[in-house]
Amino acid sequence: MEQNEFDVVVVGSGAGALLAAIRAADEGLKTLVVEKMPLLGGTSATSGGGIWIPDNHDMGKAGLSDSVQAAFRYVKTCARGLASDDRILAYVETARHMARYLAGIGVPYRCVPSYADYYPTLAGAMPGGRTMDPIDFNAGKLGPQDLELLRPTCPGQLIFGRMHINAFEARSLLARERKGKFVLMWIMARYFLDYPWRNKTRRDRRLTGGQALLGGLFAALRQRGITLWLDTPMQSLTQEGGRVTGLVVRRNGQDMAVSARRAVVLGAGGFERNQQMREQYLPQPTDQAWTATPPEGNTGDAHRAGAAVGGALHLMAHTWGAPTLFVPKEEKYRAMFVERSMPGCMVVNARGERFLNESGPYPEFQQAMYANHAQTGGAVPAWIVFDATFRANYPIGPLMPSAAVPDAKLRKSWLNTVYWKGETLQELAGQIGIDPQGLLASARRMSEFSRTGKDLDFGRGDNVFDRYYGDVNVKPNPNLAPIEKGPFYAMKLHPGDIGTKGGLLTDRDARVLTEDGQPIAGLYCVGNNSASVMGPSYPGAGSTLGPAMTFAFRAIAHIVGKP
Template identity: 70%
Template sequence: MADQDFDVVVVGSGAGALLGAIRAQEQGLKTLLVEKADLFGGTSALSGGGIWIPANYDQARAGVRDDLRTAFGYMLRCVRGMASEDRVLAYVETANTMAEYLRSIGVPYRCMPKYADYYPHIEGSMPGGRTMDPVDFNAARLGVDALETMRACPPGSKLFGRISINAFQAHSMLSREFKSRFQLIGMMLGYFLDYPWRRKTQRDRRLTGGQALIAGLLTAARKAGVQMWRNAPLRELVQDASGRVTGVVVEKDGRQLQIRARKGVLLGAGGFERNQAMREQYLTQPSRAEWTATPVGGNTGDAHRAGQAVGAQLHLMDWSWGAPTMDVPKEPAFRAIFVERSLPGCMVVNSRGERFLNESGPYPEFQQAMLADHARGNGSVPAWIVFDAGFRAQNPMGPLMPGSAVPDSKLRKSWLGKVYWKGETLDELAAQIGVDAAGLKDSARRMTEYARTGKDLDFDRGGNVFDRYYGDPRLKNPNLGPIEKGPFYAMQLWPGEIGTKGGLLTDRDARVLDTHGQVIPGLYCVGNNSASVMGPAYAGAGSTLGPAMTFAFRAVSDMLGRPLPLQHADWLEQPERAAQRPAERMAQAA
């Protein structure tokens, strides 16, 4: 007999798990959420909080025109047959409904009209508007005590390690828009004058990005009455004689409890990037758990293994949401480098001193290029991001604030030769970092020439709207700047990630499939715990959180016995492919 009975048990506390728990509870299903860590929020709390939502409710306000058919075609081309067509369609059709539901429970979003899809060269892409950013959230709505149970974002994602900044403000500042100086003053005044709040907690009252999303969801969960346990890791799934998943075994307060789930178990416990053994089993090598940007102690694949134990099929296990990362002392995890590498005046080189990629391209492709170039014997793990004194004075790079604000003399002395390397000449810098000096000097010369002409003849950096988003619009090419003025600097980059994208294979309602492609009754899975609906691709910013919450929304409808039908099933040109196993689809795509 179970120790406790619920209608739904949700494993994990990231965005997908929380949304599923809230909707289930609101629909009258008694719901328990269990989180193995001592803080709620998972990787979602550390994220930018963006969601990729085609034809979303806020596009008209922003003057953006989009349609589902175009988005469906774009996404199909991105996934390259590695996700079933009906699942892709289910996502495209339901994403905006989910976003409207988020708004209804107090987590509104706004579209980003200038943030392009990640693959501008693929038919059906948009120059902006499909990615949405969470509206800033007042932490007082959640309350200080509850806020302390939520995972905080790392200091590196805040101004001066304290002040929250949203995606619109970050873009304005990095693009050097005139209004950005007034925004900065306003944010600083807002933070430092908020004495009543700062006496209660060191966290900013104004939450942005993933912090705004998770705080909003936690507020909604508390309002709905969801029971939530921390420090309660999943140990196993429970099945009845028919094979239906009927509950879970979790560890709580030193004892194992069997929890019954009458309607279903929803797994949303993240990826496996913190599990070194699984990394070595599945991911391209070299691969180290410490290179990842996700929370230490989480995302160890526990729910993957629990799913496997009841017969679940795994898919896309050799893929990750790759991103270059940097080791910053005293930060608990490596820091992902999303923006700075696009700024003009820097370049990335291998041990031969040669560029091997478009520094401004999407971060998953950046990581893949590092691994591919390293496999060719060119020493790209680690790679080096190199810049000169002009760049250093004007721009941030990882933990380094612009030199005009924090000069080298104010940096921690222990960082020199560990976080950053510095040489008066490129020859001196090359000797320090073990890079071929002739290659490095030639790459800098070529980059300087490209900055003058506005055309990168090697990798076409700055040649599309996505590249240019984080660039300097005052330049001939917003992403190209000279590297010619000493002293010169270098910093290490590692092939990390913001999560793995392989996991339990699911159908369009997030129901887990077994190794024969049949549904495992009672078991649902979302987020990085599941095989991504994006296949090997990253359609646009928010391609992790958007699907996680959308499929959680669909899963609850199925638990209620009201699965959401496809509105445009006639768009499935090859409906029989929906039943094909992933291995067969991948073989055909190859």
């Protein structure tokens, strides 16, 4: 008979959840992880794996110096009063200790010295170094069987749908640095020459990004013999005398009570896959199909279970916003993080007018879509428009640069679903149903800006964050180029997300709080299941996974009474 008494039960198997389970086991606690889906890893496994860690141990090597005080000041401004100072402080103080712990359990990270914070002009921002990227992980340590249980990443993050690429390599390719060509050759040679591994599985042995993070955490979970139940959704929490004492799960078709002697840690993700909750809480219009997170899993189950035992829900109108696009046959929409920053493209509404800085942070991009839609009724969807020169040089969505994969070799089904094409801008406008005169005027203005290097309308390329994803060969502004050489192309963008950020309100130790600020004994919550410590904003790449794991780290310390 399966045992159903544990010290700690962790719900979900994203990064925060697994880190909590591993630390609990390291503290000698008998731990269970329950995951609703047949695969482990949630959105975390499909992510870039970046973590935003102020004053981290690797910054010194890059000649950068940071402080907890500066980071606190920066996050406090970003959070705009929607996260408590106490929680923000707990985060900025503890994140670096969590990053060291990660390295100790076999998931080392390095800082990305030139990846700036998302609001580089705010006091306390850093021009780089706080974002950390996972070091590549050898899936051999996990073994091919467990690798099959790890949710794979999205095809958009793989080279030719198969080979992993890390953030350093991706940037070098996209920015068309000289070494880019060699990077690509090296990635391909490494994959194709690894015959012993390829005989076992088609999946790449070299895991990067979220796959490296979750692969590493999964291996650490196995090393500690932690019990993992996949395909086992939590149904509800159980409570005795005001204390959460366990939960009910659905296992092998039956409800089963599981007791948690010390605590339940909720890490069951956001509610982005729940259309009814989206309509109840998020800005409209909204569609669960627009999220770039895996289907089905994150439906807010643990938001509702936590609220049912008295937990307060906060920040429910907010998402980790990002523009997304549809690609036929892919299980979810793709987020467009970086391509829109390259020179020679612009984003327009139905009037053919630009309304945002295309190179800005993705959450602001999504918010600008909603704001413009409220004014004009024509920014949902919006259109990213580019010319033949852009198309020749840069990948965008699933399209590789036409220099490598010309239009004739693209999938036929992508024309008029993924991309639209016209010999002239007027023809393109007609195809996508937007105002041709507006589009022409915007393209002309953009071309003028590219010659002076100054985007007089939205300041694109004016700061270090924008320029991180620009073409180093394009002058005077690496984010601006004329849009004048036909044929012209457009892709449809939706105000999507990479998860929701509203959830159960927690304190500095991830304890779930009631509306009057009292902790609920025995109940902790991390990741997108909890209200974000960042308030409505996104201070830097890694602002979701960093806090998820940091508060998991703190939760376990609190459970075992560590300072």
